[in-house]
Amino acid sequence: MAIEATAPSTALIQNDAAVMGLLAATLAFVFWGASRPAGAWKKFYAVVPALLMCYLLPAIYNSVGLIDGNASGLYAMARDYMLPSSLALFCIAIDLVAILRLGPKAIIMFLTGTAGVMLGALVSFVALGIIHPETVAGDTWSGMATLAGSWIGGGANQAAMKEVFAVDSTLFGQFVAVDILVANVWMAFLLFLIPRAAKIDRWMGADTRVIDDLRQRMENYHAQHARNPTLTDLMIILGIGLGTTGLAHFLATPLVEWIRTLPAEWKLEEFSLTSTFFWMVVIATTVGLLLSFTRARQMEGAGASKVGTAMLYVLIATIGMHMDLKALVDKPWLFLLGAIWIVTHGLLLFIVAKLIKAPLFFAAVGSQANIGAAASAPVVASAFHPSLAPVAVLLAVFGYALGTYAAYITGILLRGMAG
Secondary structure: OOOOOOOOOOOOOOOHHHHHHHHHHHHHHHHHHHOOOOOHHHHHHHHOOHHHHHHHHHHHHHHOOOOOHHHOOHHHHHHHHHHHHHHHHHHOOOOHHHHHOOOOHHHHHHHHHHHHHHHHHHHHHHHHHHHOHHHHOOOHHHHHHHHHHHHHOOHHHHHHHHHHOOOOHHHHHHHHHHHHHHHHHHHHHHHHHHHHHHHHHHHHOOOOHHHHHHHHHHHHHHHHHOOOOOHHHHHHHHHHHHHHHHHHHHHHHHHHHHHOOOOHHHOHHHHOOOOHHHHHHHHHHHHHHHHOOOHHHHHHHHOHHHHHHHHHHHHHHHHHOOOOOOHHHHOHHHHHHHHHHHHHHHHHHHHHHHHHOOOHHHHHHHHHHHHOHHHHHHHHHHHHOHHHHHHHHHHHHHHHHHHHHHHHHHHHHHHHHHO
16 A cells, blocks of 8 residues: 655645644544443444544544645654664564464465455456446556555565556546545554454354464563563663664665665566565564564563554554545546445455454454555554464565566556457
């Protein structure tokens, strides 16, 4: 999902420091309300997940013109600083052997998500050809190919499809808007489902023992080592998170520069190997996993994953502030195409999950690893449990490798259908 900053707008609050303060206050307000033991707040949050409100309230601010997510640099800050730090902190207490025991269903659901994006492109193209032919007339198919690149891989794959199919900049911009809005609505839907995972899993007849085992291992470890964090503990936790992020930035830039000197015929950019963000995520996750074999793992008892979760919630708020609910009215047919597309993707996921008895976790993370890539897949995974975030990152990295090829095939099929 590509989100880029643009020129300043006419929003009421344009200063990023003020916007950051508003988002922080909003997160605090949501968590305060969700923690109420009784009353209206308890009833409200029994229906609406707090995580979803952390996501939707910034979207409402953006939609009514209070802030402008596209003109803000906060998302880039949270993506580049908060996300790698949170991944490192999530990973330091991880049980790598338990993750490997999750089995093949995670990969099956991820690949089903990829197939769902490809199938959804074809279904939505045919559907809009019947409902509103003007929407899919001309070169619309090429814009859809760029969206397929984003929804299977990420921004680098999306940009690659723009070049491969020579997509007009205006058309490309329209599908970036569809990408942002539809992907955000879909993520909101997944977040809404997560508190209901137990009921959904029972309906699917899913075997959740491996996930429950991993979650229980993490909770037992935390219970055994939990302590009141001292200032020293908190500084060490910040040092691990931000230090790992600094190392990831320090290594990623020269690494990408070196990779770009390699022969062009190797086409390494098609695997996102020339993306600095890709390497930042990979390095931060790897360092976190390596630290899990050291004494750094003891920092989980002092709340390492809680600090990581707080950082992740800042990212969630900055993602939400890019969602413009008014856009549904501006270009309804193009957004209907995106809606049909994502619903097809979701239906295929849940059909396959039902057939193989896969837990909702695998379906949700398999979906978001495609649609949202490494920037938001950990958000969905950590909503189940912080210990599961690395699973989402590994799948999202896999998506970067598949994105260009799967999107290219989708583009060729769409072009053939367009005649």
